Every structure is written in structure tokens, then in C-alpha cells.
Amino acid sequence: MSPAPRKRVALVIGAGSVKCAAALGLWKVLKRENIAVDMVVGCSGGSLYAAAMALGYDAEETEAMTLSMWNRHVTKRRDYASMLGAFLPKLFRFRGHFAMVHGDPLLEALRKGFGDKTFADTVLPLHVVATELETGQQATLENGSIVDAVRASIAIPYIWEPWEVDGKLMLDGCLSAPLPVDVAIKEGADVILAMGFESPYPRRIRSATSYAFHVNSIYTNNLFRANYSFHNLAHHAEILPIVPEFGEPVNLFDTHKFGHVIACGAQAAEEQLPYLRQLLDEPQASTPGAETSRGR
Amino acid sequence: MDIVVEQRAPTTVVRINGSVDGLTADTLMTTLQQQIDVGNTRLVADLSGVSYTSSAGLRALLATVKQARSAGGDFRLAGVLPPVRKVLEMSGFTSILKLYADVDLAVASYPA
Numbered sequence: 001m002s003p004a005p006r007k008r009v010a011l012v013i014g015a016g017s018v019k020c021a022a023a024l025g026l027w028k029v030l031k032r033e034n035i036a037v038d039m040v041v042g043c044s045g046g047s048l049y050a051a052a053m054a055l056g057y058d059a060e061e062t063e064a065m066t067l068s069m070w071n072r073h074v075t076k077r078r079d080y081a082s083m084l085g086a087f088l089p090k091l092f093r094f095r096g097h098f099a100m101v102h103g104d105p106l107l108e109a110l111r112k113g114f115g116d117k118t119f120a121d122t123v124l125p126l127h128v129v130a131t132e133l134e135t136g137q138q139a140t141l142e143n144g145s146i147v148d149a150v151r152a153s154i155a156i157p158y159i160w161e162p163w164e165v166d167g168k169l170m171l172d173g174c175l176s177a178p179l180p181v182d183v184a185i186k187e188g189a190d191v192i193l194a195m196g197f198e199s200p201y202p203r204r205i206r207s208a209t210s211y212a213f214h215v216n217s218i219y220t221n222n223l224f225r226a227n228y229s230f231h232n233l234a235h236h237a238e239i240l241p242i243v244p245e246f247g248e249p250v251n252l253f254d255t256h257k258f259g260h261v262i263a264c265g266a267q268a269a270e271e272q273l274p275y276l277r278q279l280l281d282e283p284q285a286s287t288p289g290a291e292t293s294r295g296r
Numbered sequence: 297m298d299i300v301v302e303q304r305a306p307t308t309v310v311r312i313n314g315s316v317d318g319l320t321a322d323t324l325m326t327t328l329q330q331q332i333d334v335g336n337t338r339l340v341a342d343l344s345g346v347s348y349t350s351s352a353g354l355r356a357l358l359a360t361v362k363q364a365r366s367a368g369g370d371f372r373l374a375g376v377l378p379p380v381r382k383v384l385e386m387s388g389f390t391s392i393l394k395l396y397a398d399v400d401l402a403v404a405s406y407p408a
Contacts, residue, residue, distance in 0.1 A: 196386070229388035232351040233358065238318045239351035241383050275317060275348065282319075 007237070007280055008038045010189030011053070013046030014179035015172070015220065016197030017252045020045035021066060022244045022265025023195050024059040029269035030193075031059070035280065037193075039125040041183045043173035046195070047128045047153035048113075051146050054126035055117055063258060069109035072253050075159070077102040082161065097133065097169070099161040100209060106160060107151060114146045121146075127187065128153050129173035129180040133162045138176035140183050141165060158212040174199075174216075178224040181231040181239055190237040191279055193272075195265070198224055200249060213252075238279055244268040298345075299327050307403045308336040313345035316353035316380075324353075328360045328371070337369025340402040344375030349383050361393060370394065374402035 011030075013023045023046065030037060042050025048070075052062040079102040084091070086098035119126060119142055128141040130152040141149040144165070152163040152170035162169040173180065179196035199217035202210040232239055244264035250257055297314030308331050316324060331339060339360070349357075361371040372394045376384065384390050396402035 198386075225386055225388050228386050232354050232387050235351055237352075241350070241386065243382060243386070271348075275315065275319075275350070278319060 007190040008188055009036065009280070010039045010041060010184035010187065010192045011037045011050070012041040012179060012181050012184050012192060012194045012196075013043070013050050014194070014196035014224070015044030015046060015174035015199070017045040017250075018070070018254050018257065019197045019244070019246070019250050019261060020049050020195075021063070021258050021261045022197075022268065023049040023053075024063055025244075025262040025265025025267070026193065026195060026242060026269040027053060028059045028262075029266050029273065033273065033277075035276070037124060039127065039184065039187055039189060041127045041129065041180050041187075042153065043129040043177055043180050044154050044156075047150045047173065050126060050128065051114065051122075051150055054122040054124045055114070055146070056123040059262075063262065065113045067255055067258060069113045070253070070255055074106045074109050075101045075253070077105055079103070079161070097162055099159060100212070101159050103151075103160050103163075106154075107147070110147045110151055114150065117146045119143050119146065119149070125187070127180075127183045129177050129183060130155070130163075130165070130170035131173055131176040133169040133171050136176065138173070138180070138182075139165075139168070139170060140180075141170075157216060159209065174220045174223075176223075177227060178220045179228055181228065181235070185231065185235050191276070192235065192237075192239045193242055193276075194228075194239050195242040195244075195268075196224065196228065197243075200251070203249075240272050240276060240279075242268045242272055297323060299324065301327065301331065303336075304340075304403050306408065307338045307340055307406050309340045309342055309399055309403065311342040311345065315348040315350075316343075316346055316356065317348060317350040318352035321352045321356040325356045325359060328356075329363065332360075332363050332367055332369070335367075337364050337367040338406045339364055339369065339371045340396075340399060341371065341373050342375055342399045343373055343380060344377065344398075347377055347379055349380050354383070354387055354389065357389065357393070370406070372396060372402045372405060374399045 040050040079099050082098045085094045128149040130139045152165050153173045155171045162171045184192045198221045297320040300311040302309045364371040374396045
């Protein structure tokens, strides 16, 4: 009799800006425990970490890389041309979309981190989620430039311009799949480690930018719950929610909290570890929950 | 996981200790199904001893609430701890399940 096939493990890192660095804590725990991951899926801020893991960067390298690339410099330059086009369309041409922040510093930062790397350079299958501007459809990017994929995935509406990939303009993946567990299900994962974050609401809305963030958060948090609910019921095996508790607000550029965020991610992973071990040790044929769902 | 069933007419209280996950979901579902099969459809799950649930656990809870409601009763949760509440909220379950601070309140929520 042939041995039962090993369960396929997916790591899914949802949208969450700096909070996504918690995935590095989870990654360290998985490495220490020699738990193999068969694919990584990332959305928005999570795509940065998913890409780094898929390219084989270690946790320390990735932390240093994101510290150097993700700082206030990337949002400092306003995109006045885009804003003028949006608010005075008769005088300045409106391009069909607009952004408050110029995209060049962000692009430079991503190039610094990922250079000319492509999906062909990854050591693990990588799936990056973005959203097509024209149709609103979720797009799973699996080919071509890593910089293009991540840039598209983190194109926060109103903040950064959408990004063109394969002739289509793409916006932030969180508009269609803030925690893209569905990609892992579709790719045949059995055990899905789902690290997700709900978007925080600004304490006070004092600028157009914070208003835009607030409105985005309302949409994406509701979408996060709706999608997560459906995926939990639809999956044939197990989705382990890995939701770090930070104990304090972690905002868009709180990179000085990286250490704390990573430690919280590791802690959340440690809490799941005994059950994860049991799950992976169980023969595939008796995957818990698989029979449960089939029995209904 | 330990499950203790207690009759508090007209309600059946199911006290659960341990994790509600893929390794325990079938046992829990069987226990709850047996109660529904004998007509005990007004169920209260005491989750004050449950600190973890996963997707398989959620599927078990959902199947039970559907069966209980189909049979004219309900499946209500009491004493849900913060980690489990967070997962229930994330997955939209708090919008379809009734949650109470403790078992007494959950039992009292059913009409006599």
C-alpha cells in the first residue's frame, strides 16, 4: 500500500501594511519546526512578504529589506498632476483614475527590494492578488515581474495610481480579496495558514487621506469577513486563522514597531503549533473536516 | 475534548471543554445530532472551556444550528472566550448565531 500523500500547506498573508510583517514571525516558527510550505499567497502589504518568502529570502533579510523600503519617503511626494486632473477635469485632463501620492518613490523602493526578479526566480509557488480596475475582478498574478505584481497588489485606491500588468490596470488586492484563502483552495492546498488583519479605523479623520483610508477600511473589513466566512465553509480540510494580537495600534508606517509585530506573529504561530502538528501528522485520507463536510 | 450534556428543561446544555477543530468536530457533531434526533432542539453550547476553533469547528457549529432550526429549535452559544469570539466575528457567525455572556442567560433566552 502506498503511503498517504503529504498534506499540502499554504501560507496566505492578507492585506495589513506594517502588520503583515507578523508573517515573518510565523515564517521563523515554521522554519524552526521544519514545516514545509508548498505555496505562498499574498495580498497588498502581504504580497511583499509572500514574494520575499517565495524568493527564498530569510526572515532577517526580509525584515532589513522592508525596513529600508517601507518608510514615509514612499508617501511624501504628492501627485499634484493627478489631483488637478481629478478636481479640475476641464482644465487638466482626467485620466480615469487618480491618486494623492506620487508612485515613483514606491516603485523605486520596490525595485530596491526585488530588482529584476520574476516569478520564475521563486523557490516556492507564489500567487499575488490584485484587483482589475475595469471589471473589479480579483486577479491572481503568477507570472512576470515581482515588482509589477507587488506594485499592483498594493495600489491603495486614492493613495496610489493603479498599476498596469498585462495591459490591465490593477488596484489593491484588498478590494477583492483582503485575505485570499480562495487562491490556496483553488491551488489544492489542504492545510491553509491564514494570517489576516482587519483594517484599523483612524482615531480621527483629519485629512482627505485619512478619510480615504477610513472608507477603504469599511469596505475591506466587511469584505474580509464575508469572504472568510464563505471560504471556511467551502474548504474541504482546514483553515487555521492566525490572527496576531498587537495590543496597540500599528499604523501604516510604524516600521519602528517591526520587532514587536514580528514577535506577535511568532506568538500567534506558537499558539497554533500543537494543532498544526497534529493535523500534519494525521494521514491525508482522514483529513479532519473533510469527512465532516462530505457527511453533510 | 470533553462534552457533558445537561438537561435544563426545556433546554439542553452542552458543556464543551477543549478545542473545536478538525480533530474533534465529528465527535461534537455526533453528540449534538443525537440530542436533536431525540427532540432536544433547544440547545445551548457552553463554550467557556473552549479556547480554539478552526474552519472544521465552524462547519460543525453551522451544521448544528441549521439542523436545530430546521427541527424548530435553535443552537445558542454561551460564555464565548475572546479568541473564539474573534474567529466567530471574522467568519460572520456572530451575525447568524445568538451569543450570551453565560449559560443562565442563554437558557433564559428560550421561552419557557
